[in-house]
Amino acid sequence: MKSKRGKELIVVGDRVLIEPEEGEERTSVGLYLPASAVEKQSVQGGRVLATGPGTPIGAPTELDEEPWKIGSGEARYLPVQARVGDFAIFFRKAAVEIAFEEIEYLVVPQAAILALVRGEEAGPVETSF
Secondary structure (H helix, E strand, O other): OEOOOOOEOOOOOOEEEEEEOOOOOEOOOOEEOOHHHHHHOOEEEEEEEEEOOOEEEOOOOOOOOOOOOOOOOOOEEEOOOOOOOOEEEEEHHHOEEEEEOOEEEEEEEHHHEEEEEOOOOOOOEEOOO
């Protein structure tokens, strides 16, 4: 994600950069979060702004090769499920708050994301915890 000043924020690994949605029980995509979840701040929603490449996976080794040798191939990743523009519901405790160019964001590991809403045609969804 590029800033207006030309700096670039790069998300690494299986993490997702989220612009949090604050303080409402009904999210902008129509998800209803129960008061108990909002009060405890156990779950939160927000818009996905950037994703990391995913979880790194090792290249397959051939039987003749020594397994500790570093391969010359390119890095391979198991991609994250979230896409830029998705609305994510995630465990708040797993999120890390950061400020980039004076704007607050959350960095969330993929494992902490409970659900994604993709596309504009997504209607209201109720959740209960």
